[in-house]
Amino acid sequence: MSFTMKIKLAYLLFFLCLCTGCNTTQGKFKKVEKPNILILFLDDLDPNFGCYGNPLVTTPNIDKLASEGMLFTKAYAAATVCSPSHTTLFTGCYASTIGAPNHRSNYINKLPEGYHILTQLMRNAGYFDVNFKSNGNRMYNKLYGATAKTDLNFDRGKPENNLESGKEVFNHLQIIDPTNIATYFKGGEWGKKEKNQPFFAYANIETGKKHGFIPGRAWAKENNIDIDSTQINIPPYYAGTDEVRSVLTASMDAVSHVDFEVGKFLKALENEGLDKNTLVILASDHGATLPRHKQQLWSTGLKIPMIIRWPNHIKSNSINKELASIIDIAPTCLAAAKAPIPETMEGLNLIDLSTKEREFLFATKDGMGGVFDVSRSVISKKHQFIYHYYPEIPFTANGYAKRTLSFKSMVKLQKEDKLSPLQDIYFASNKTDAIELYNLEKDIDQVHNLAKNSAYQNLVDRYKNVLVKWQKQTGDTIVDARKLLGVTKIPIGTMVDDVLGVK
Incomplete structure (x- = not known):
């Protein structure tokens, strides 16, 4: 091999070492440190x-x-x-x-x-x-x-x-x-x-x-x-x-x-x-x-x-x-x-930090304790939109919610009609509103449901469209439980297995 060829080969090996990260003194590949x-x-x-x-x-x-x-x-x-x-x-x-x-x-x-x-x-x-x-x-x-x-x-x-x-x-x-x-x-x-x-x-x-x-x-x-x-x-x-x-x-x-x-x-x-x-x-x-x-x-x-x-x-x-x-x-x-x-x-x-800022997040609520329910939420920096597909199902439909996620004193007050309208929402026999929209910047406790105000109908429609688009993209198909069960309202306590036909 000529001297010129040896020089070229040496340069080639040198650049290969640079590219692969090998250690020329030990003849081993240098591992990239991971956390x-x-x-x-x-x-x-x-x-x-x-x-x-x-x-x-x-x-x-x-x-x-x-x-x-x-x-x-x-x-x-x-x-x-x-x-x-x-x-x-x-x-x-x-x-x-x-x-x-x-x-x-x-x-x-x-x-x-x-x-x-x-x-x-x-x-x-x-x-x-x-x-x-x-x-x-x-x-x-x-x-x-x-x-x-x-x-x-x-x-x-x-x-x-x-x-x-x-x-x-x-x-x-x-x-x-x-x-x-x-x-x-x-x-x-x-x-x-x-x-x-x-x-x-x-x-x-x-x-x-x-x-x-x-x-x-x-x-x-x-x-x-x-x-x-x-x-x-x-x-x-x-x-x-x-x-x-x-x-x-x-x-x-x-x-x-x-x-x-x-x-x-x-x-x-x-x-x-x-x-x-x-x-x-x-x-x-x-x-x-x-x-x-x-x-x-x-x-x-x-x-x-x-x-x-x-x-x-x-x-x-x-x-x-x-x-x-x-x-x-x-x-x-x-x-x-x-x-x-x-x-x-x-x-x-x-x-x-170069990751593109996202405009929306999504969240799901489905069956718990085997009890059927379906709701979805869209969240932006300023607003939260919630859609309840079956508002006839109360928030406390499942046993865990009734047992662990309920204040006994508030249940008593609810029966005596002594809760405020806001306090009553969670303990009521059904979800008060099928659609909810809140301003997260001005209404931290989510007291005012903007979906009830006709002035916000365009914003409600926008979030509806965002939700539907996301569902189509991700394959989030909502089961038509009323049609499957042959009812106009889902009975409280309906099990997920009954809706999905699982035996």
Whole structure:
């Protein structure tokens, strides 16, 4: 080989090394460093932390997380209850798009062709995937540490790690001791992680749910941070009864308790030297376990906290005022992992500031506790539009709503005709209005339904068209239950199985 040819070959090899990122001194390919990813998914919580403007709660850990990253002021759930919301998290799609919007249902055995579950995609990207579960009994799991709950509406399978979840979708389950955070990110399953392999970890924390209210109140008192119930501001859609005030106070003390549990994971990351290269995403699946919140499409049921921290990638103390959704979490994780995002995913990459601003978000409400219902919502920065396909079905049609999401004192007042018109809406025997439209900037408590005002008819029609267009694009077909059942009004308590013809 001539000297000239050798020179050309040397240059060629040099440029190949530049293109492929190989290490010429060691003769090995240099791996592109990927961040660890930790999702802290909080069940049943409003954006009710100090960093979101609540001065009564004690949330130093979550507030610090927000100060070190990006806080989203317009983040929403894509569904009103646990399983369809968790389904949107792990697929990056609306639950209706994949045909799985009904709560804890198994009407589809697997995802439609072309759709993917996040855990598998992260494994494909080289990640060690791990779910967390606290030791101890079931109630202990719900109140401290993490529950291992995934709660997907497809291929649910036999309940494995959590009675509310069904089939496990993580390859690894880390059993943690909430009294010893040294068990969080080392020992146990972590021994199976390859050296330098990035992890994709998920912790579902249920401390703020209804079963955590009373223990949360007790915990707050033990730590001298309990809230004075006289300081609670009762929203206009609630009556000012002793029961209402007591429950709202306990719910906020439970929020402080949640912060304590979140702090354990953040401190454990720091102790293991993992915090600097870990993308942390904190969010809730929907609103609080309170009437007019959980299970409902009002903003109280959909607006959630969302905070993202990624050192050296996301500027600290950032405030994001764009529309964000739970469906965005999956593509955001994949983007951070430098993994391809399936075209079927409907969410956006939240850490890409060049991402086109979206004009609308959508949310679904379907059957819960097996009881049939269908409503949809369109959300913009300024307005929320809600369409109830079966207004004859009351908001409290299912047993869980009657039992857990109702104030007994307000039910009594409703029977005595002593509630205000706004307070009566939730407890009435049917939905007062089939169509609702609210100005989210001027009417935070959603008191004034603009759809009743003829002056807003053009705006109502616009949102109707937006909804119909989205439904056609995503295949969200609303079943004609009245025709199928041969009735003019759907009877209260009609089961989803009866409408769908499932035996």
